[in-house]
Amino acid sequence: MTDADEIDRRLITLLREDGRRTYSDMAGIVGLSVAAVKRRVNRLQEIGVITGFTVQVDHTKLGWGVEAFTELRYAGTTRVADIVASASLLPEVHAVYTIAGDPDALVQVRVRDVAHLQQVIDQLRAAGSIAGTKTLLVLGAWTRS
Amino acid sequence: MTDADEIDRRLITLLREDGRRTYSDMAGIVGLSVAAVKRRVNRLQEIGVITGFTVQVDHTKLGWGVEAFTELRYAGTTRVADIVASASLLPEVHAVYTIAGDPDALVQVRVRDVAHLQQVIDQLRAAGSIAGTKTLLVLGAWTRS
């Protein structure tokens, strides 16, 4: 936990809604000067609460129409770091979550079509000592903000 | 699929790395004029490839230290839209994915601690005609870029 007060949280919320909002815009909303808002945002970046600015992309419109989560189960000796390292090398892999219990990891992938999905799953299986996989095909997604 | 050429894709990649990059910066990298880059980025927003700008936040540092995925299984008659509508009302829910097959949905949640997780799961169960849940507790996460 970090010392982020109520105003810091409001600034973060505002920037999550629109990462390009201007300092003067936010200053007007939270009731501080532009310089004060800038210093707070800079500080939030320095202490690592804000880790970066980015764009949200509709991957469907770029031809990556299929999204899936693949659950991975490993042979007993596999180390967590190796799991993440090998899976994250695939460009189709969007996120890797290591899990307590069963399964051992959950991999979020984005692919062009189901044939492509098959390829990626095969590559995941080949990457380590995988005991088994189960893939959840995403039909629809809702994400906050 | 949309008509986004190689330069468009490079611009998207650049903006994913840093959503605050200036047009002149990108113009220098891709070898176009500032005005041309601006027109392309505007167009990518208009056609919905770029859906918004935002900040990446380290939720751990804000006291939301526990992340989990909860698989939901429904009674036969539940409609997908209702699932998403009810789950997305909880502020702890970060994303809802509807799934082909078993389970019916995968819900990504972020909570303060495991006691809080218990509450959220209970609320998810109460929200619809849930036949069962299984929660995957995240130990570590890797996300692209």
Added chain:
DNA sequence: AGTGAAAAAGCCATGTC
């Protein structure tokens, strides 16, 4: 921490090639 003001940088519309 916050304020206010001035300099520097970036944005954006317009016109021309």
Added chain:
DNA sequence: GACATGGCTTTTTCACT
């Protein structure tokens, strides 16, 4: 799409509280 110009907005810094 390139290039140039000018007006406007935003960012960034600095001295002061």
